[in-house]
Each structure stands twice: as C-alpha cells, then as structure tokens.
Amino acid sequence: MSVPSFENVHPLIQHIDVRGRTVQVRFACPTSGETIDARHTVPRDNSVGGRVTGQVKRNLMWSLQSAVASAIRSTMGHNLAGRVASDVARSAMTGLHQQASGQTLSSREQNDGIVAAFLTVQARFVWDPQRQGWISANAAQEAMSDFERMLAAAPIAHPYDRHIMARMLVEIARGDGRLSSEESSWLTEVITPDQGGVHDIASRPPLTAAELGSTSQGPVRESLLVLAWAMALVDEEMAAAEKVLLDHFAAGLRMPAARVTVCRKAAQTYILDQAMDRMFAWGGHDEYARAQLYGLAERIGMPVAEAQEAEARHLRRRAR
Secondary structure (H helix, E strand, C coil): CCCCCHHHHHHHEEEEEEECCEEEEEEECCCCCCEEEEEEECCCCCCHHHCHHHHHHCCHHHHHHHHHHHHHHHHHCCCCHHHHHHHHHHHHHCCCCCCCCCCCCCHHHHHHHHHHHHHHCHHHEEEECCCCEEEEHHHCHHHCCHHHHHHHHCCCCCHHHHHHHHHHHHHHHCCCCCCCHHHHHHHHHHCCHHHCCHHHHHCCCCCCHHHHCCCCCCHHHHHHHHHHHHHHHCCCCCCHHHHHHHHHHHHHCCCCHHHHHHHHHHHHHHHHHHHHHHHHHHHCCCHHHHHHHHHHHHHCCCCHHHHHHHHHHHHHHHCC
16 A cells, blocks of 8 residues: 555645635545545644644644544534634644744645645545555545445434534533633534534533433434444543443443444544554554553443454554
C-alpha cells in the first residue's frame, strides 16, 4: 500500500478552502464520485523537523478525535461549509490558531495540511494497485470496517434520533461531571446547529430509558450506540463513569447483549484502525508500533486477542 503524500492525494481534491491556517478539503473518489470532507489546522513551525509527519505524530489523540468527528458529522449530515467557525474555535483552544498577522499558509504548508487532512479520513479510502491511486472504501467493500458498515447501513436521519445522539455525545463528554472548553469546542464541530448550542444541550436533564427507547427501531439504534462508544474512547481511555453511561444507553435502546458487544468491538477496532493508519504512515509496522498499539488497546478496554485480530484485519485491508 502507498503512504499518503501530496502527489498521490492531489488527484482526489475536488475543493479546497483555506481560512487562516485551517485547510478544509473535499476529496472525491475517482471511481464512485463519493465525496468526503476533511480539515486540518497547520501549526506554525518553520523548521524542517516541523513537517506534517512530525506534527501529526505529536498529536495522535487530536488526530483520532478528528477521525471520529468526521464519522459523526457524516452520519448526522453536517456539511463542510458550516464547520469553518467551529474549526477556528477548536484551533484556538488547542493553541494552533495564530492571532497575529501573517496567518496565510505557504505552498508547502498548504500541501502538508492537505495530506494531514487526508490522514484524518484515510480509513475511508483504500489504495488501488491497479489504478495506482486512492479510491473510497465504499468502492471496495472489503476495506470497510464494521464501524463504517454500521453507519453506512443506518445513518442517523430522523430529527428525534439526531436530537438523542447530540445529547448522548454531550453526556459522555461530561461524564466526569464537567465539560471542558476543548470538549465543548470539539462538540461544536460535530453537533449540527439545528440541535442548539452545546451548553444548552448540557443543561438538559440526563436521558431517560423512555427517551432512548423512543428512537427509531432497528439498526439506527446500533449507530447511536457505536458512536457513543467512539465518543467515550476518543481520548484513548475508558473511564468508569463513561462505562456506566454506555450501559445505561444500551439498556434504554433495548439492545441485546450480543449486539452491545458488536458495537463495543466495532468502536474499539475503529479507534485502533485510526491509530494504525497514522503509526504505520509515520514509521511502518514494527515492534515499537505494535507495543504502542497494544498499549492503546489496553487503555480502551480491548483484550489483547481482539487487538491482534484487529491488527491482522487492518493489515489485510492495507494489502489491497
């Protein structure tokens, strides 16, 4: 499989919007025409050592958050243009937004930003050796993870389901009793404006089993739960309070235990997939990368045997 570079990512670019140091990109699959939105805020770093690979490597958790945010936005119908303001807000909270003059990107920085943006959605593409280029995972079904298949099969479209999803995400974020400024900014990116402000949602009382049980029946409930799991894991750990909330959500959604396990594994594997994409791009698949991967699996409550299976499946998808 090819490592993402500006040269092999460039053919996918359908639209670019640069706001300050934030690069918003719309990638389009050359075979299916499917479009996938991504973005990256380029830190200010003029040294050779500050190129995109180093920048992303130092910010793995932020990169994982970006991937999960992209998945949530996609299934909830959040468009690219509506996220510019929240992108700027988030970059300010993470110290990446520059208030001073001279915010424009150099050509090299813009190209690096495009590659970094692609890395946040790379799991939705596969390398096609025949075309010698990237195509969407939907155009190569085997490359899709269980997480992606679940969301593709049952997007969260009904207004009530979207409302419940927004409240689930906020409740998970404030599972420790507080909602940090960075968490609030991240949620602003993924919750559509029609659901109201994050703090307004946070002021609502906790979701009841009856509210959860009023969501659309069928696979949509699995989409709700798997995204809640991804939200809980995006900080690379599983807190006890978050696990209690997830159990409450599963019970309210009336999910059979076997399907709860499927959702849990799908979300954990997705987090590992995102980490592997970035780890392997930075330094290849070696003992160090494997140790880091298994350490992450342990922190998010994934048994080693499941992590090994996820690693093997990921390598198979990359071998296309």
